[in-house]
Each structure stands twice: as structure tokens, then as C-alpha cells.
Amino acid sequence: MVAYTRDEIISATDLARNVSSTLNSIHDKEKIAISKNNKLEAVIIDIEEYERLKEAYERMEDMEIAKLIEERKDSSTIPFDELLKREGISYDDL
Template structure:
């Protein structure tokens, strides 16, 4: 389960009204991520490109390990 702080959670309306500021904070690593809530449900997470690339590489590596194990 992801742990997060209160200042990382934004309603969809807050995101629309403050998009530029939130994007700036995330891209400059002032905030690690932004959780977006709509109708009282977590709907999305915004992260910076560096974090996305790191996670994407981890998924690729795990898929390769899984496929090797499956083949043996």
C-alpha cells in the first residue's frame, strides 16, 4: 500500500485550478507525486519523468526475469 501525505492529495477540481503550480512542484522535485481524487476515489497519480522512467525500467527488468523463469 502506498504511503502518502495530506499535501500530496488533490481533488480533480484543485488539480484543474492549480495544474501549473502542481506540475511545477513535481517537475522540480519539490513534491514527489500528486494523487488525484475524483468522487472520493483515487483516480490517478502524477509523477515526474525521471520517476516514471525509473519505474518503467524496473517493470522491463522484472518482466525479463519473469519470462526467463517461465522458460526454465
């Protein structure tokens, strides 16, 4: 779980009253957590940090796909036509 310092948490009410200054302060902080009814509801992060995280996530997805492909590379396969024949399906049924 991520930890937040006191100065990184702002209430939704305070955010609504101080949107501009809050957005300006995001460059000085790693993140700003928004609380509503004393419960953390959302986090604001700098756009560059968001883009970096998004790229990292996409790279991780690509790595997972590559791993699946590598694992399945040597598995036995059958041609699509043979599968249809085995299952008693014709191209017209598709």
C-alpha cells in the same frame, strides 16, 4: 497499499484550476494523488521516476521470461513435423 500525506493529495477541481503550479510542485514531492468525489483516482509522478519504474518493470518481465526458459530447458520436446503428424494435420491444413 501506498500511503499519501495530506500535501500529496489534490482534488481534480483544484488540479484543473492550478495545473501549472501542480506540475511545478511535482519536483518537490514524490507523488501527487488526484481525488475525485473523495476517492483517489490517479497519481502524477515525475517523468524520471516514471521512466525508472518502467525500466524496472521491463527488467522484471525479462527475468520472468528467463526463468521460464530455464525451467523449460530440460523438458521434453518434439519436432514440429512430428507434432503435425501425430495430430493428423498437414502443412496444407495450416
